[in-house]
Amino acid sequence: MKPVSEIVSTLGLAQSRYGNFPFGIRLADRLMHLHVVGQTGTGKSTLLANLALQDAACGFGFCLIDPHG
Secondary structure, three states: OOOHHHOEEEEEEEEEOOEEEEEEEEHHHHOOOOOOOOOOOOOHHHHHHHHHHHHHHOOOOOOOOOOOO
């Protein structure tokens, strides 16, 4: 298994004139907590679902707290 500092949760593809490349958040940074905010319909739930699925696929646990229920 890779060290925590090398594991990355992929968020999407960035486009540049040199082509597309994946970008994401290092697991080491995610362990410091993650607060996702935005207007209705901007993809917050989709982002969190994808991160949770990636965590589950790697055998990691996760906690999701929705303060609005």
